[in-house]
Amino acid sequence: MPMMNDLVGFDWNIGFIPYDEKWKERRKVFQQLFHQSKADFYRPRLLKAVRNCLVHLLDDPESYRGHCRLLAGSFILDVAYGLDIQSKDDFYIQLAERGMRAMALAGTFSGYLVNFIPSLKYLPWWFPGAQFKRDARVWRRDAEAMPRDCLRFAEDALKRGDARSCFATQLIQELEPENEEFSEKMKVIHDVLGSIYSGGSDTVVSSFTTFLLTMVQNPDVQKKAQKDIDEAVSRLGRLPDFREYRALPYIQALVWEVLRWRPVAPVAVPHFVTEDDVYNGYCIPAGSTVFANSWAVLHDEAVYGPNPDAFDPSRFMNPSNDDLNPEISMGYDMFGFGRRICPAKLIAVESLWVFVVSVLAVFDIKAVDGEENIGRYTSGMLIHPHPFRVQILPRSIDAANLIRNGVIASL
Numbered sequence: 001m002p003m004m005n006d007l008v009g010f011d012w013n014i015g016f017i018p019y020d021e022k023w024k025e026r027r028k029v030f031q032q033l034f035h036q037s038k039a040d041f042y043r044p045r046l047l048k049a050v051r052n053c054l055v056h057l058l059d060d061p062e063s064y065r066g067h068c069r070l071l072a073g074s075f076i077l078d079v080a081y082g083l084d085i086q087s088k089d090d091f092y093i094q095l096a097e098r099g100m101r102a103m104a105l106a107g108t109f110s111g112y113l114v115n116f117i118p119s120l121k122y123l124p125w126w127f128p129g130a131q132f133k134r135d136a137r138v139w140r141r142d143a144e145a146m147p148r149d150c151l152r153f154a155e156d157a158l159k160r161g162d163a164r165s166c167f168a169t170q171l172i173q174e175l176e177p178e179n180e181e182f183s184e185k186m187k188v189i190h191d192v193l194g195s196i197y198s199g200g201s202d203t204v205v206s207s208f209t210t211f212l213l214t215m216v217q218n219p220d221v222q223k224k225a226q227k228d229i230d231e232a233v234s235r236l237g238r239l240p241d242f243r244e245y246r247a248l249p250y251i252q253a254l255v256w257e258v259l260r261w262r263p264v265a266p267v268a269v270p271h272f273v274t275e276d277d278v279y280n281g282y283c284i285p286a287g288s289t290v291f292a293n294s295w296a297v298l299h300d301e302a303v304y305g306p307n308p309d310a311f312d313p314s315r316f317m318n319p320s321n322d323d324l325n326p327e328i329s330m331g332y333d334m335f336g337f338g339r340r341i342c343p344a345k346l347i348a349v350e351s352l353w354v355f356v357v358s359v360l361a362v363f364d365i366k367a368v369d370g371e372e373n374i375g376r377y378t379s380g381m382l383i384h385p386h387p388f389r390v391q392i393l394p395r396s397i398d399a400a401n402l403i404r405n406g407v408i409a410s411l
């Protein structure tokens with residue numbers, strides 16, 4: 001991807017590194033960080049970010065998109081770099097937003113001729129018609145700053161002796177500065193944590209807002225989900241947490257349906273064919289770029305049952321709607337395919353689950369009369385619902401008190 005990697009400078013991102021030893025090393029480190037055995041480290045931090053988000057939604061429901069972005073960004077920056085982010089105007093949240101906008105724009109593969117004729121990248125930026133070079137010059141500043149500035153923050157905190165425990169400090173402390181591979185290992189940390197930062201600050205926000213949209217459009221689904229949560233948790237007088245994970249089948253089905261119905265990356269990330277292949281009688285020569293049509297897979301009647309365009313969590317449930325149906329696929333098609341499948345798919349599902357179950361426990365989500373933007377989506381490598389107005393109201397005075405009392409002190 002010449003535009004993305006060579007010109008804009010996202011070549012540190014695992015998703016854009018070709019399949020080679022460099023990619024393998026980074027992918028291995030990434031997977032170890034978010035391994036399920038590390039759940040005791042990252043789950044409390046995720047829950048803390050969600051509980052803060054509930055307070056923000058209570059105080060200022062209209063700014064729900066900013067709150068969702070703050071939730072995703074503050075969790076990722078906390079676990080990756082030990083940054084304690086309090087506001088959506090924070091420097092690092094804004095940096096991620098600009099960086100991800102640049103990635104979305106540069107990532108429309110067919111939008112840039114240079115992706116098909118790589119030698120165009122040698123044109124000078126001032127050359128007539130070389131607007132792509134001028135765009136790249138602007139975007140490059142944020143693309144480079146994203147991983148560099150955050151890692152610098154963690155390194156400085158370590159030197160001062162006041163670093164919070166996080167992936168950066170854990171990985172840096174394992175290194176020996178006098179080892180000749182030190183700089184190379186630091187570059188691996190830079191790339192892996194940058195990939196966590198960029199991968200985690202935008203994708204889940206799309207799913208959070210799609211969830212709110214589906215609740216506006218499907219009040220019956222909302223009621224059924226709230227009934228299940230009330231029976232299992234709210235009657236205990238507390239907010240849900242990971243003790244309920246996998247104990248609420250309808251919530252699990254709802255989460256999967258949000259991910260299936262409007263997949264965040266409808267054509268995943270393009271894959272590069274490394275050797276000649278034959279598929280269903282079609283010859284695919286080495287060097288081809290293949291796009292996986294995740295959208296079509298996720299809207300295939302043969303896999304997901306009738307009316308795949310309708311939002312209906314019960315497609316994953318048994319006929320009595322009280323448990324999951326083991327015969328219906330709950331696979332990870334929305335997270336890509338093969339060895340490049342999203343390495344954060346489990347934490348992404350957990351993030352959406354804890355957001356969904358927490359919001360539904362305490363809020364009613366309702367339509368705003370006359371809102372015309374409902375259901376419209378952006379286009380690009382990652383899709384988001386267009387901004388829409390929605391009412392997010394506490395379900396009762398007790399619910400509002402639960403939100404205020406549920407804030408988790410600094411970890």
Ligand code: HEM
Nearest residue numbers: 015195199200203264265268269335336337340342344348
């Ligand atoms: C709803 C949330 C998410 C969705 C739907 C999603 C989806 C995807 C998809 C479709 C791919 C491309 C897979 C392929 O090439 O076949 C991918 C790759 C990737 N994702 Fe995610 N993702 C999500 C959340 C996250 C999060 C939270 C992180 C980081 C913490 C992350 C980090 C990555 C990375 C690093 C890759 C590149 C993997 C590689 O090329 O080896 N993703 N994701």
